[in-house]
Amino acid sequence: MIRSSNKPKRVFQRLRDALFKVKRSVCGLIIFSFITAGSFFVCMADEFDDRIQAMQHEEEKTQETISDLEKKTQDTRAAIEMLEGQKEAAESTVNDLRLQSSTLQSKINEYTDQLTTLEGTIEETESAMSSVSAEIISLNNELDSIRAERDERYALLKNRLKTIYEKGGTRGMLELILESVSFKEVLTRSEFIRAIIDYDQHKMAECKALEEKVRDKLKKVEEREAELDAFQESLDEKYGELENLNNEVHNMLSSTNSSLSYETEKLEDFDEQLAELDATMKSLESQTAAAQAQLAKQIASRLAMQREDTSGSYAASASELEWLAATIQAEADGESYTGKLAVGSVIMNRVKSSAFPNDVVSVITQNMQFASYRSGKVELIISKGPNSTCIKAANEVLGGARVGDYLFFMTKYYADYYRISEYTMIGNHAFFYNWITKEPEETEVPAEENAEDASDNGNKKKKEEPVQKEEQEEEPADKEEASEEEEEEE
Structure with missing residues (x-):
């Protein structure tokens, strides 16, 4: 009886022990599951944080690229502004040189016109001097002729007087008159002698008056010649001055045109440099735009994973x-x-x-x-x-x-x-x-x-x-x- 009552107790004890073991196993499995799941979620969280950090790092790199591009853009813009300032100054210089060149060319044209006018005046003066010289020569020739005639008259009168003197002077003339056959012949011979003397005296006076007239005219012509000589000298002097001024302005124009050519070449160089900088600016802007778009996508991708x-x-x-x-x-x-x-x-x-x-x-x-x-x-x-x-x-x-x-x-x-x-x-x-x-x-x-x-x-x-x-x-x-x-x- 006692054995039969102990047997159920042992069975119950075994069942209880078995249930305890099962319960302990289940609890262990549950605890293990929690530990495993926790580790899994921790790993997932770490991986997520690493990914976010990596994305932020990529964003920082892109932002650095953008900053570098912006700095290059600013430098390029500053270079463009500097070149545009230099170009503006060169354009102002070119305009000034063109105005100066135009002014000098006008001055040259003015001097050329004055020289042309002076050349005409000089030619007229030279022509007048030639006429005066010819007139002087003619007057000198005329004066020589008058003097020759005067000398001839003087020689003739001298010879006649010599002949009369050799024949007795007044006495000889008186004898010539007294030798006349008739009174009429006396008068005729007397008038003839008187006429010869009067004619000689008249010719002598006429030659003397003509000589004085020619001398006066010659004096005036010579004075005119002196005036023309002085005028010619002043014209030559003025012509020389104008020619020097003209040459000086020509040299200034040549120098101005050389400077103008140099400044014009500088303008062309500025245009080429500005074109290159404009191309660089467009390239930088394009690169910046691409980097900005990339940064926007990077931020959008990160925000899609991490909504704040x-x-x-x-x-x-x-x-x-x-x-x-x-x-x-x-x-x-x-x-x-x-x-x-x-x-x-x-x-x-x-x-x-x-x-x-x-x-x-x-x-x-x-x-x-x-x-x-x-x-x-x-x-x-x-x-x-x-x-x-x-x-x-x-x-x-x-x-x-x-x-x-x-x-x-x-x-x-x-x-x-x-x-x-x-x-x-x-x-x-x-x-x-x-x-x-x-x-x-x-x-x-x-x-x-x-x-x-x-x-x-x-x-x-x-x-x-x-x-x-x-x-x-x-x-x-x-x-x-x-x-x-x-x-x-x-």
């Missing part, structure tokens, strides 16, 4: 409130109040996001983000003071009000142009959190199109890609250039 909480208020200064209200007015002045809140939400979400600067002004002035700031519109509104509606909207978003957690906005046209996959339309703006684009639709190539045409189309697509990237440069936050045009129309 950008809600909450922000203790803004009076200056930040003014900047925020002015930007809202610049971007959404023609939009509804909700549209204004949405633009302000994007700015404040960026302030709260780790992917962007952490203050209002830095977000608004971040390079290549808001077109309204780059154009100077924001600062113009600040100078005049934002309107009360935009100030109210700014205060609300600073206080924590949000219209979504959007980080980007642009017009619908640009959202479709850049193939943004998901966005929300508020007024005329498309708002979205991640920059995720749809794949472009493939167009079928017609069957009859040959391989060469297909290759050409491929090349065209490759050429279009950089243009799209360049346009993406301005689109991370401020694709609203089209909206600005719409606002201006309103």
Whole structure:
């Protein structure tokens, strides 16, 4: 009886021991599962953090590339401005030299005309001197003839007087008269002798008067000749002075034209250098646009994995409130109040996001983000003071009000142009959190199109890609250039 009562107890004991072992095993399995799962989740968290850090590192590298490109762009822009200043100075110099060259050429033409006039005057003077010289020669010849006639008359009278003297002088003449046969003959001989004497005296007086007249005329002609000589000398002197001035101006013109040629070549060099710098600037802008697009995609990819909480208020200064209200007015002045809140939400979400600067002004002035700031519109509104509606909207978003957690906005046209996959339309703006684009639709190539045409189309697509990237440069936050045009129309 005792044995039969102990047997069930042993069975129950065994069952209890077995259940305890099973329970212990199950507990061990549960504990092991928790430990394994915890380790798994820890590993997953570490892997996620490493991936986020790697993505942030890539973003930093891209940002460094952008900063380097921006520095090169600034240096290139400074070089362009310096060259443009030098070109402007060279253009001013060229204009001055051209004016100087024109003035000198006019002076040369003036001197040439004066020299031509002087040459004509000199020729006239020389012709007059030739006439005067010929007249002097003629007068001298005439004077010589008169003197010869006078000498001849004088010699004849002298011979006659000598003959009369040899024949007895007055007595001889008296004898000649007395020898006359008749009174008539006496008178005739007397008158004849008297006539001869009178004629000789008259001729002598006539020759003397003519000689005096010719001498007076010769004196005047000689004075005229002296005047012409003096005038000729003055003309020659003036001609020499003008010729020297003309040569001097010619030398100045030659020097000016040489300087003008040199400055013109400098202008051509400036144009070539500016063309090269413009090409460099376009290349840098294209590279910057591509880097900006790459950075936007990198940020979008990281944000897609790590969606941040950008809600909450922000203790803004009076200056930040003014900047925020002015930007809202610049971007959404023609939009509804909700549209204004949405633009302000994007700015404040960026302030709260780790992917962007952490203050209002830095977000608004971040390079290549808001077109309204780059154009100077924001600062113009600040100078005049934002309107009360935009100030109210700014205060609300600073206080924590949000219209979504959007980080980007642009017009619908640009959202479709850049193939943004998901966005929300508020007024005329498309708002979205991640920059995720749809794949472009493939167009079928017609069957009859040959391989060469297909290759050409491929090349065209490759050429279009950089243009799209360049346009993406301005689109991370401020694709609203089209909206600005719409606002201006309103």
